[in-house]
Amino acid sequence: MSETPIPYAGGHDGPKRVLRLHTRRGVVAKAGVTIGIDGSHYHQPWGTAVFDIPADRPVHVAVSQGNGQIGVAATVLTPDQPAELEYRGPAALYLAGSIGPPGTVKQRGCLLQLAILVLVPLIALALALVLVLGLL
Secondary structure, three states: OOOOOEOOOOOOOOOEEEEEEEEEOOOOOOOEEEEEEOOEEEEEEOEEEEEEEEOOOOEEEEEEEOOOOEEEEEEEEOOOOOOEEEEEOOOOOOOOOEEEOOOOOOOOOHHHHHHHHHHHHHHHHHHHHHHHHHHO
């Protein structure tokens, strides 16, 4: 796979390495993500994006959806850490996303979504039963 990395915009003249960032949708997701590398922002589709980053200093990596306020997650990648991260969008857009090494991030809000999907119909059924039994 020969993906051309997006050049680093911070004006760094030292050694560079390639960051591979895998973005995965949550249950509900916007059309794409905004990736911030040391304050420079890139609008990308879901999937894998590659970036040139400095190899000799920490780099701030942030990911969000929509206008930059939805599903926000951020981390600082140090030179001694592998240059591969995974972002996982939340199950509900008002929650934060998760970012970290691949295979370690979990989707936030799944239990909340499940509770809403189960409890709302149960409450509606209980109210209907109360109304029906109350009218008999």
